[in-house]
Amino acid sequence: MSTHDHSSSCCGGGSCDSAAEPNKSSQGCCQNTPAEGECCGGGSRRDFLFMTAGAMAAVGVGSVAWPLVDQMNPAADTLAMSTTEVDLSQLQVGQSMTVMWRGKPVFIRRRTAEEIKEAQDIDVQTLRDKQSDSDRVKKPEWLIVIGVCTHLGCVPLGQKTGDTRGEYDGWFCPCHGSVYDTSGRIRKGPAPKNLEVPQYTFLSDTLVRIG
Amino acid sequence: MSAGPRTPFENKFIEWFDQRLPIFTMMNKEYGVFPTPKNFNYFWNFGAIAMFMLVTMIVSGITLAMHYAANTGLAFDSVERIMRDVNYGWLIRYIHMNGASFFFIAVYIHIFRGLYYGSYKQPRELLWIFGVVIFLLMMATAFMGYVLPWGQMSYWGATVITNFFTAFPWVGEPIQTLLIGGFSVDNPTLNRFFALHYLLPFVIVGVVFLHVWALHRTGSNNPTGIEPKDERDTLPFHPYYTMKDSFGLLIFAIVYCIFVFFMPNELGHPDNYTPANPMVTPAHIVPEWYFLPFYAILRAVTIDIGIPFTDITIISAKLGGVLLMFGSIAILLVLPWLDSHPVRSARYRPKFRLFLLLFVVTVLVLGKVGGMPADVPLFHITKDFVFTTTHVAQIATVYYFAFFIVILPVLSRIEVVKPMPASIHEAVLKCQSSCGGNA
Numbered sequence A: 001m002s003t004h005d006h007s008s009s010c011c012g013g014g015s016c017d018s019a020a021e022p023n024k025s026s027q028g029c030c031q032n033t034p035a036e037g038e039c040c041g042g043g044s045r046r047d048f049l050f051m052t053a054g055a056m057a058a059v060g061v062g063s064v065a066w067p068l069v070d071q072m073n074p075a076a077d078t079l080a081m082s083t084t085e086v087d088l089s090q091l092q093v094g095q096s097m098t099v100m101w102r103g104k105p106v107f108i109r110r111r112t113a114e115e116i117k118e119a120q121d122i123d124v125q126t127l128r129d130k131q132s133d134s135d136r137v138k139k140p141e142w143l144i145v146i147g148v149c150t151h152l153g154c155v156p157l158g159q160k161t162g163d164t165r166g167e168y169d170g171w172f173c174p175c176h177g178s179v180y181d182t183s184g185r186i187r188k189g190p191a192p193k194n195l196e197v198p199q200y201t202f203l204s205d206t207l208v209r210i211g
Numbered sequence B: 001m002s003a004g005p006r007t008p009f010e011n012k013f014i015e016w017f018d019q020r021l022p023i024f025t026m027m028n029k030e031y032g033v034f035p036t037p038k039n040f041n042y043f044w045n046f047g048a049i050a051m052f053m054l055v056t057m058i059v060s061g062i063t064l065a066m067h068y069a070a071n072t073g074l075a076f077d078s079v080e081r082i083m084r085d086v087n088y089g090w091l092i093r094y095i096h097m098n099g100a101s102f103f104f105i106a107v108y109i110h111i112f113r114g115l116y117y118g119s120y121k122q123p124r125e126l127l128w129i130f131g132v133v134i135f136l137l138m139m140a141t142a143f144m145g146y147v148l149p150w151g152q153m154s155y156w157g158a159t160v161i162t163n164f165f166t167a168f169p170w171v172g173e174p175i176q177t178l179l180i181g182g183f184s185v186d187n188p189t190l191n192r193f194f195a196l197h198y199l200l201p202f203v204i205v206g207v208v209f210l211h212v213w214a215l216h217r218t219g220s221n222n223p224t225g226i227e228p229k230d231e232r233d234t235l236p237f238h239p240y241y242t243m244k245d246s247f248g249l250l251i252f253a254i255v256y257c258i259f260v261f262f263m264p265n266e267l268g269h270p271d272n273y274t275p276a277n278p279m280v281t282p283a284h285i286v287p288e289w290y291f292l293p294f295y296a297i298l299r300a301v302t303i304d305i306g307i308p309f310t311d312i313t314i315i316s317a318k319l320g321g322v323l324l325m326f327g328s329i330a331i332l333l334v335l336p337w338l339d340s341h342p343v344r345s346a347r348y349r350p351k352f353r354l355f356l357l358l359f360v361v362t363v364l365v366l367g368k369v370g371g372m373p374a375d376v377p378l379f380h381i382t383k384d385f386v387f388t389t390t391h392v393a394q395i396a397t398v399y400y401f402a403f404f405i406v407i408l409p410v411l412s413r414i415e416v417v418k419p420m421p422a423s424i425h426e427a428v429l430k431c432q433s434s435c436g437g438n439a
């Protein structure tokens, strides 16, 4: 080791010994002499061991770190997202109901003819999140959206009779004042997006499966 | 951290111990004879008070944890059981609940002291930065603690705050899912928040240690902002400041006790005594009072920033609000470089003093509107233009940032200072004959 001591401190190995560079200090050795390329860039056996050991260590650390991070992601039981079947037969025109799906409220609204017209008549180009009403419903009478404000996640008001529903007759989020229309589209306030439409299928005229 | 050369102790046991591990020598050097400027006013008490509060929080927290159950089905009831059935449970919980508020009161005054007397300036930049890190850790700890009782405010606070992350394009949603461990705030969230709420205070202890270590490298600042020059400028820490700190601490503790015993829920929100309900957001959700100024900044951004005359949004209002809110704290980290005026203390900088006091008022105003519902109409400017709380928040937010980004750099260049004493000693002597107080 003693003959290699000063060279190994500068490039982690190699054969740059003091005889080849008698007047270089240990820091100056190799790095600023391109002619010494074969000493550092060239890859001696020591470099090889050094780098493979380093690479293995990195893989090792990574393979321990990832499980420690990933354990925070949704677990299998959380991911086994349930589907919810909802019976719509009790709902009259103009009424809404809220059901729970994946821990979140889902708004189901049986819209009046007026509300449908209001939702369809608006010029899509003037909207913040441009979506026509027909892209958001399977049957115009039934609007099904996730009842979570796209701003910071509050549940907007407007499901119960007597709730403030905002200037656009849809929903009003009390947290920071976002206003949604009769299609659940964002019309005013800080929320960037329309209320999300979940996956759903009509199993019959009065039975819908969400998820 | 060597304690330097030792002088032997009289007590045989202490001497035996100290020879092997010089803790007593170190304590004597750092807290006994430590030379401390002799002109401290009561603003200098709040570091010690904050330290006391940290210990109080850890002791009351660990005892609460012995009875608390971190499970959505049990949490709320376990806290109610602490309140009703556990011996002195009510006391421990009220100490912890109000302790968080009083910890923030102490730290806010402590930060104000640093601003007013220029304690963040060279050579104390790192000391200041550690302080800001402690502040951030405290906010994280308090936020997660507030989730634990699993009331309505707990649940909706957690929902709103973790939703901040969804503001960031692409990476935002995966990050949020990772943080809460599901598609909505739920049992996994509560569980991990408890684990972290237990951990972070001890991380704070670690950073406090670095903070105090850095302090003892540079020594304390003082109300004149002039560095001590000789021994006429300083006093040994003990007994002078151990006494002054104890006195201030007692007064502070009395006020704290008045809250704990006579108005324990005054600073909290009644909605948090309703169990969490994911289907109903309370009509008016607000964070705890110590977050309100930052909450107001978050809500102040109501417009998207985009390329003019196109539909392209670069920064949505939501992202803008989140960035400004984080920025309002992050900017403190670079404060030592924004204010490069050579004179520290506001005593000799009348303009700085004026703008700083205005800044304090601004923060209070932000706190006030942050606690109100969004968009409360205040008065009409013209027939159709109504001035609302949102406008107030916007004006205050502009001043908040202008203070750091515009006013301080400009003042650094142009402000002419008042005549200054040559030393702390001279300032104190002059003060005794003419100025009457020491503010």
Ligand code: HEM
Binding pocket: B054, B057, B058, B059, B060, B061, B062, B063, B064, B065, B068, B079, B093, B096, B097, B100, B103, B138, B141, B142, B143, B145, B146, B147, B148, B149, B197, B198, B200, B201, B202, B204, B268
């Ligand atoms: C930096 C120090 C700390 C701060 C700022 C802090 C803050 C808080 C806050 C604001 C609450 C909610 C109180 C309420 O509304 O009920 C809370 C609850 C709680 N904290 Fe801490 N805490 C700290 C340290 C600790 C420590 C070290 C523990 C030890 C495990 C702990 C354990 C608990 C428990 C079990 C609860 C739930 C019981 C309850 O809500 O009263 N805390 N904390």
Ligand code: FES
Binding pocket: A149, A150, A151, A152, A153, A154, A173, A174, A175, A176, A177, A178, A189, A190, A191
């Ligand atoms: S969460 Fe609905 S407006 Fe902010």
